[in-house]
Amino acid sequence: MENERKKVMLSGIKPSGDLTLGSYLGPLHHWPEMIEEYDCYYFMADLHAITVRQNPADLRRRTLEQLAQYIACGLDPEKCTLFIQSHVHQHAELGWVLNCYAMFGELSRMTQFKDKSAKNADNINGGLFTYPSLMAADILLYQPDFVPVGEDQKQHVELARNIVQRFNGVYGEVFRMPEPYIPKVGARIMSLTNPAAKMSKSDNGDTGRVTLMDDPSVIMKQFKRAITDSDTERCVRYDKENKPGVANLMTIYSSATGKSFDEIEKEFDGQGYGKFKPAVGEAVVEMLRPIQEEAKRIMADKAYLEGVYRAGAEKAEYIASKTLRKVYKKVGFLPR
Ligand code: TRP
Numbered sequence: 216m217e218n219e220r221k222k223v224m225l226s227g228i229k230p231s232g233d234l235t236l237g238s239y240l241g242p243l244h245h246w247p248e249m250i251e252e253y254d255c256y257y258f259m260a261d262l263h264a265i266t267v268r269q270n271p272a273d274l275r276r277r278t279l280e281q282l283a284q285y286i287a288c289g290l291d292p293e294k295c296t297l298f299i300q301s302h303v304h305q306h307a308e309l310g311w312v313l314n315c316y317a318m319f320g321e322l323s324r325m326t327q328f329k330d331k332s333a334k335n336a337d338n339i340n341g342g343l344f345t346y347p348s349l350m351a352a353d354i355l356l357y358q359p360d361f362v363p364v365g366e367d368q369k370q371h372v373e374l375a376r377n378i379v380q381r382f383n384g385v386y387g388e389v390f391r392m393p394e395p396y397i398p399k400v401g402a403r404i405m406s407l408t409n410p411a412a413k414m415s416k417s418d419n420g421d422t423g424r425v426t427l428m429d430d431p432s433v434i435m436k437q438f439k440r441a442i443t444d445s446d447t448e449r450c451v452r453y454d455k456e457n458k459p460g461v462a463n464l465m466t467i468y469s470s471a472t473g474k475s476f477d478e479i480e481k482e483f484d485g486q487g488y489g490k491f492k493p494a495v496g497e498a499v500v501e502m503l504r505p506i507q508e509e510a511k512r513i514m515a516d517k518a519y520l521e522g523v524y525r526a527g528a529e530k531a532e533y534i535a536s537k538t539l540r541k542v543y544k545k546v547g548f549l550p551r
Pocket residue numbers: 225226227228229260263349350353354362363364368
């Protein structure tokens with residue numbers, strides 16, 4: 216008699232910077248396969264974006280571009296729910312409630328908070344600190360089974376799990392326990408100029424990144440000046456420990472072409488980096504070309520995009536409001 220419930224998956228990306236090759240080869244690349252199997256919710260986390268100061272016009276533009284780029288990458292809005300976080304007011308509301316169930320000590324231990332407060336010493340605001348409670352709300356509103364995130368967000372999902380345990384412990388089974396979902400094949404793409412750091416979408420002016428919409432000439436330039444390594448053998452060999460720059464380029468090339476590391480080593484055997492770096496650039500240009508064309512076409516159709524995000528918000532709100540109603544009742548708020 217069990218009703219067959221499709222498993223639910225949810226994830227978000229902050230529109231705080233342009234999507235990069237790292238966003239694409241990491242999480243985004245895998246999302247389209249998931250919409251076939253799961254009931255998926257993907258959103259632009261604009262509420263989260265303002266924990267760091269944003270230029271309002273840029274934030275608006277990026278939010279819309281990100282939506283167009285999601286669709287261009289294969290997230291068919293007919294098959295999954297795409298929405299903008301601030302359009303579904305239940306996120307902010309549940310975020311507040313969960314703030315009262317997240318402990319100061321827990322929030323203080325979040326490595327992202329520590330990193331970001333070091334980077335934004337002049338703007339260590341309350342939102343930066345309580346960011347994980349809002350993220351827990353994003354997740355728990357939809358009762359998902361899985362939350363696909365990068366390594367750097369795992370700690371936040373763990374915190375959401377602690378909140379579930381605490382909350383359900385007091386009020387009964389209100390929230391489903393979510394699992395972080397780290398794709399096995401998901402590549403972690405590092406900066407092209409600093410292979411010790413993740414390729415970031417927020418660090419403007421970072422010379423080590425390639426965005427999804429960069430011109431082919433820019434992409435080629437970035438790859439030509441990518442850091443390789445300073446050893447004398449100068450050969451294309453996968454050694455993450457000693458040759459992190461080369462390993463990063465090989466990961467990108469492998470993801471773009473489907474070739475294995477072995478095949479790549481053979482292909483560039485005895486050729487040094489002079490041939491390899493532009494080859495990676497060209498492979499990336501070719502991989503991104505159809506996505507860029509599609510994203511531009513969609514971006515030009517504002518009416519279509521509006522239709523997508525309105526319908527998405529409506530679908531999301533239907534589910535989110537059910538959860539929030541239950542929470543309000545459980546904690547003892549008098550119904551209006
Ligand atoms: N914090 C995530 C990031 O910085 C974005 C995010 C916000 C998110 N809410 C979420 C991811 C909920 C997964 C689920 O990348």
